[in-house]
Amino acid sequence: MILVERLCKNFLKKNGEEIKAIDEFSFTADKGQIVSLLGVNGAGKTTMLRLLSTVLKPDAGDAVLEGHSIIKEPEKVRKSIGFLSGDTGLYGRLTPREIITYFGRLYDVTDNTIKRRISEMANLLDMNDFLDRKVDFLSTGMKQKVSICRSIIHDPPIMIFDEPTSGLDILTARTIVSFINRCRHDGKCILFSTHIMREAERIADKIELIHQGKLLTEGSIDKLREESEHQDLDDIFVYYVNKFKGKTEVTADEY
Numbered sequence: 001m002i003l004v005e006r007l008c009k010n011f012l013k014k015n016g017e018e019i020k021a022i023d024e025f026s027f028t029a030d031k032g033q034i035v036s037l038l039g040v041n042g043a044g045k046t047t048m049l050r051l052l053s054t055v056l057k058p059d060a061g062d063a064v065l066e067g068h069s070i071i072k073e074p075e076k077v078r079k080s081i082g083f084l085s086g087d088t089g090l091y092g093r094l095t096p097r098e099i100i101t102y103f104g105r106l107y108d109v110t111d112n113t114i115k116r117r118i119s120e121m122a123n124l125l126d127m128n129d130f131l132d133r134k135v136d137f138l139s140t141g142m143k144q145k146v147s148i149c150r151s152i153i154h155d156p157p158i159m160i161f162d163e164p165t166s167g168l169d170i171l172t173a174r175t176i177v178s179f180i181n182r183c184r185h186d187g188k189c190i191l192f193s194t195h196i197m198r199e200a201e202r203i204a205d206k207i208e209l210i211h212q213g214k215l216l217t218e219g220s221i222d223k224l225r226e227e228s229e230h231q232d233l234d235d236i237f238v239y240y241v242n243k244f245k246g247k248t249e250v251t252a253d254e255y
């Protein structure tokens, strides 16, 4: 599971101004749970996921993943997670099977287990038609499926996916979403970011609404509906942003 406590990350802009990309952010995610980090572009989603996957170091606060602190035991954290970053590159001249096998060996997974995992994931993600085709010839959606397999070939208990369906067609997106659902049933802890409220609604057990690096609210979609007294997903989002700004009037026009 994931335990995030008052995490902070600042960046210096070119003009010397400091921005708080993550600002005193706390939340938890449990085994068998899908948690969605939901926010507009620039809200701080990628920064949060990079902190948790130990790509970035926090300026303050800490996070504990499967009992390991991102500050004190980053190597152990890395073994406990699979991280799908938004900019995962794939070697164009290799096939998906070769790439996934290569990463499995990096994680010390045995060849037999790698074969079994590839076969299972390829069935679930509908990849059998292109497992042995060179990546250069694959579509964006196919490549995304390969990146997902690559990131979790070692069968980690925690899966961290940065906008896993962003820019994909509806069928590919649905396949990936049902794959994530299946992983939850296998007892994984899944944290994924999205700017699409509908997607968070469809699969997340819990939503963490992030804006300007801060946690605006958290809970199930039902809880957010009740609390905001709005039914429409966009209205719910705008309600919390306006509340954060100290406004009472809810207008969707700004967005």
Ligand SMILES: Nc1ncnc2c1ncn2[C@@H]1O[C@H](COP(=O)(O)OP(=O)(O)O)[C@@H](O)[C@H]1O
Residues within 6 Å of the ligand: 011, 012, 013, 019, 021, 039, 040, 041, 042, 043, 044, 045, 046, 047, 048
């Ligand atoms: N390496 C960096 N250097 C400077 N600013 C950054 C860096 N990475 C992110 N930022 C800034 O931090 C904020 C949050 O960015 P990001 O985490 O990428 O948001 P999101 O993934 O929600 O779109 C943005 O204002 C962005 O410009």
Ligand SMILES: [Mg+2]
Residues within 6 Å of the ligand: 045, 046, 047, 086
């Ligand atoms: Mg991002």
